[in-house]
Amino acid sequence: MAKKKFVVGCFDDEKVLFPAVKKVRKAGYKIHDVYTPFPIHGLDQVMGLRDTSLHTAGFIYGITGTTTALTFMSWVFNKDWPLNIGGKPHFPLPAFIPITFELTVLFSAVGMVLTFCYLCQLAPFVKKHHFHARATDDLFVMVLECTSKTKEDEAKAFLETVGAKEINVQVAEDGWWLGRYAKEQKLYDTPTENSLA
Amino acid sequence: MASLRYESQVREPLVTGAKTYHDVTEDIVRPIEAAPSRLWKIGFTISVLLLLFGVYSVYREVVYGIGEWNLNKTIGWGWDITNFVWWVGIGHAGTLISAILLLFRQGWRTGVNRAAEAMTIFAVMCAGQFPIFHMGRVWMAFFVLPYPNSRGPLWVNFNSPLLWDVFAISTYFTVSLLFWYAGLLPDLATVRDRAKEKWRKNMYGVLAFGWTGSTKHWQRHEALSLVLAGLSTPLVLSVHTIVSFDFATSVIPGWHTTIFPPYFVAGAIFSGFAMVQTLLIITRKVLNLNDYITMEHIEVMNKVIVLTGSIVGIAYITELFISWYGQNPYEMAAFKNRYDLSTPYAWSYWLMMSCNVIAPQFFWFRKLRRNILFTFFMSIIVNVGMWFERFVIIVTSIYRDYLPSSWSTYYTPSLWEVGFYLGTFGLFFTCFFLFAKYFPVIAIAEIKHILKKNGESYKANMGEEEKATVEHFTHENAHH
Numbered sequence: 001m002a003k004k005k006f007v008v009g010c011f012d013d014e015k016v017l018f019p020a021v022k023k024v025r026k027a028g029y030k031i032h033d034v035y036t037p038f039p040i041h042g043l044d045q046v047m048g049l050r051d052t053s054l055h056t057a058g059f060i061y062g063i064t065g066t067t068t069a070l071t072f073m074s075w076v077f078n079k080d081w082p083l084n085i086g087g088k089p090h091f092p093l094p095a096f097i098p099i100t101f102e103l104t105v106l107f108s109a110v111g112m113v114l115t116f117c118y119l120c121q122l123a124p125f126v127k128k129h130h131f132h133a134r135a136t137d138d139l140f141v142m143v144l145e146c147t148s149k150t151k152e153d154e155a156k157a158f159l160e161t162v163g164a165k166e167i168n169v170q171v172a173e174d175g176w177w178l179g180r181y182a183k184e185q186k187l188y189d190t191p192t193e194n195s196l197a
Numbered sequence: 198m199a200s201l202r203y204e205s206q207v208r209e210p211l212v213t214g215a216k217t218y219h220d221v222t223e224d225i226v227r228p229i230e231a232a233p234s235r236l237w238k239i240g241f242t243i244s245v246l247l248l249l250f251g252v253y254s255v256y257r258e259v260v261y262g263i264g265e266w267n268l269n270k271t272i273g274w275g276w277d278i279t280n281f282v283w284w285v286g287i288g289h290a291g292t293l294i295s296a297i298l299l300l301f302r303q304g305w306r307t308g309v310n311r312a313a314e315a316m317t318i319f320a321v322m323c324a325g326q327f328p329i330f331h332m333g334r335v336w337m338a339f340f341v342l343p344y345p346n347s348r349g350p351l352w353v354n355f356n357s358p359l360l361w362d363v364f365a366i367s368t369y370f371t372v373s374l375l376f377w378y379a380g381l382l383p384d385l386a387t388v389r390d391r392a393k394e395k396w397r398k399n400m401y402g403v404l405a406f407g408w409t410g411s412t413k414h415w416q417r418h419e420a421l422s423l424v425l426a427g428l429s430t431p432l433v434l435s436v437h438t439i440v441s442f443d444f445a446t447s448v449i450p451g452w453h454t455t456i457f458p459p460y461f462v463a464g465a466i467f468s469g470f471a472m473v474q475t476l477l478i479i480t481r482k483v484l485n486l487n488d489y490i491t492m493e494h495i496e497v498m499n500k501v502i503v504l505t506g507s508i509v510g511i512a513y514i515t516e517l518f519i520s521w522y523g524q525n526p527y528e529m530a531a532f533k534n535r536y537d538l539s540t541p542y543a544w545s546y547w548l549m550m551s552c553n554v555i556a557p558q559f560f561w562f563r564k565l566r567r568n569i570l571f572t573f574f575m576s577i578i579v580n581v582g583m584w585f586e587r588f589v590i591i592v593t594s595i596y597r598d599y600l601p602s603s604w605s606t607y608y609t610p611s612l613w614e615v616g617f618y619l620g621t622f623g624l625f626f627t628c629f630f631l632f633a634k635y636f637p638v639i640a641i642a643e644i645k646h647i648l649k650k651n652g653e654s655y656k657a658n659m660g661e662e663e664k665a666t667v668e669h670f671t672h673e674n675a676h677h
Binding site for chain 2: 033034035036037038039040041043044047049051052054055058062072073076077080081083085088092095096098099101102103105106108109110112113116117119120121122123124125126127128130133134135136137138141176
């Protein structure tokens with residue numbers, strides 16, 4: 001993981017954020033990410049992110065559960081230990097349905113959550129750089145990555161024209177790490193009437 | 198604009214008062230950051246004491262055996278399985294609210310889903326204790342798992358509904374927990390980012406898994422929630438269906454009934470919603486969350502209660518009709534043992550009938566649906582009734598065995614049997630008190646998501662949108 005330079009613009013209304021994202025992309029800036037306190041439908045399309053394939057993964061985990069349950073129970077009842085249970089059949093499909101269904105759901109749910117955590121790199125003790133402490137409260141934080149072509153002052157000025165209320169430049173780790181928060185991590189302070197003016 | 202912000206003013210607002218996003222955070226996180234109140238400390242202490250009494254009762258049962266309970270050969274399932282089914286039933290509302298109502302796009306679920314899901318998880322934890330300790334030699338409980346063993350390997354019987362239960366309840370618990378915790382991640386991050394004390398920042402930092410609020414993460418989070426909701430919907434229905442199979446696949450008159458699955462599921466939702474009402478009416482008052490859990494929320498849940506209560510009522514009457522229609526003398530005797538006032542347990546049947554079928558009919562009146570005290574009272578009545586439903590099904594179907602010499606008319610639970618039940622209340626409320634103090638009881642991110650659509654101050658301006666031309670309206674609201 002490497003440290004990179006970012007230009008950060010904070011918006012206080014998602015109505016302003018949408019056109020801003022469009023304009024920033026049109027102007028050729030590289031959007032590192034937009035951090036929001038709640039899911040904003042359509043923002044991913046506007047940012048040009050592709051749709052997630054998590055559903056497909058969930059389906060694959062699900063059918064894995066189905067086959068695991070069915071093959072295991074049939075193997076036990078027919079091959080490994082064919083026990084005569086009150087003369088009942090060795091392949092009682094209706095009786096297998098409850099467990100097959102439960103394992104389908106279990107595999108799918110557990111698999112999807114683990115995949116989700118892996119893709120988003122979420123785990124206990126994982127630390128990440130937070131560009132603004134209020135990104136989980138009431139601010140929409142747009143982060144532009146500074147490439148070799150980006151001019152910081154121009155980017156800052158551009159963000160101002162599209163409606164960002166608070167703009168700054170940060171050098172930060174773009175991945176995750178274990179241990180302490182970085183010293184320069186800005187801590188939360190209670191927003192006042194004028195803090196974003 | 199991408200998100201549809203318009204909603205008809207005919208619908209009542211789900212968040213009252215003029216709120217900004219920051220106000221939502223403040224209101225919901227404030228109780229977490231404040232010192233625990235006196236009331237909380239008293240409630241928590243009582244719960245822990247109850248839990249300890251339960252632990253002692255279970256200790257006696259484990260050391261001296263099942264004989265510590267007043268079960269006998271005829272009444273092999275008594276209080277323990279009654280309590281088990283009762284707790285599992287209560288554990289149905291949470292996932293119903295978060296999963297089925299998500300698929301049905303019911304906006305009001307956002308105010309209550311977090312607490313209801315937590316309640317679900319705690320209720321299932323309580324439920325699980327009963328069958329486990331009923332095994333007697335609890336240290337061998339792991340024998341129910343199909344693992345390769347040195348006894349053959351002798352596998353479990355996959356034909357048995359009791360084994361299906363093991364799978365159903367453990368899956369339900371796991372999936373509910375994952376669903377709940379996935380939803381909690383962003384809100385825990387909100388608490389972390391506001392933290393001023395170091396220990397708080399670290400604790401919530403660990404709990405929040407390093408959540409940042411990235412758009413890509415939100416996109417995956419939304420997909421995850423939707424698919425988990427889709428998976429949980431049949432799961433909720435399957436769990437109580439399978440619990441009802443414990444009875445329905447047997448050949449005991451009174452248990453051997455084909456309507457059991459839907460009847461049990463309706464009953465589970467009925468009792469679950471009653472428990473949600475009990476808890477949320479207290480929570481909204483104590484934590485001052487009246488703006489988020491509004492009268493509208495309470496009324497809607499009361500509507501669910503009157504609906505499911507009536508379904509349960511139809512099931513009771515259908516059972517009676519079928520026993521008469523089938524003209525099977527054993528079946529008819531089983532039901533006569535319930536409703537005939539001259540039998541020793543008729544009082545429990547009629548208590549059940551009045552609590553579950555007659556009492557909820559008061560909720561046809563809007564005035565009563567919107568009365569907090571009455572709702573609270575009714576929520577308790579419903580849960581008493583639902584406990585008796587399970588007691589009636591279990592005990593009155595078996596206490597008069599086929600041979601009169603085996604009849605066991607006077608079953609009263611022993612102190613340790615009752616103690617075990619009280620202990621699960623202790624466990625439930627200990628967990629709930631801890632949850633209410635240290636976790637956001639309302640889904641902060643979800644409330645913010647619906648705020649500009651369902652918030653009172655935002656809805657006030659929607660009349661203008663209603664007057665606007667079609668072109669203007671679509672330009673402002675539709676995806677483009």
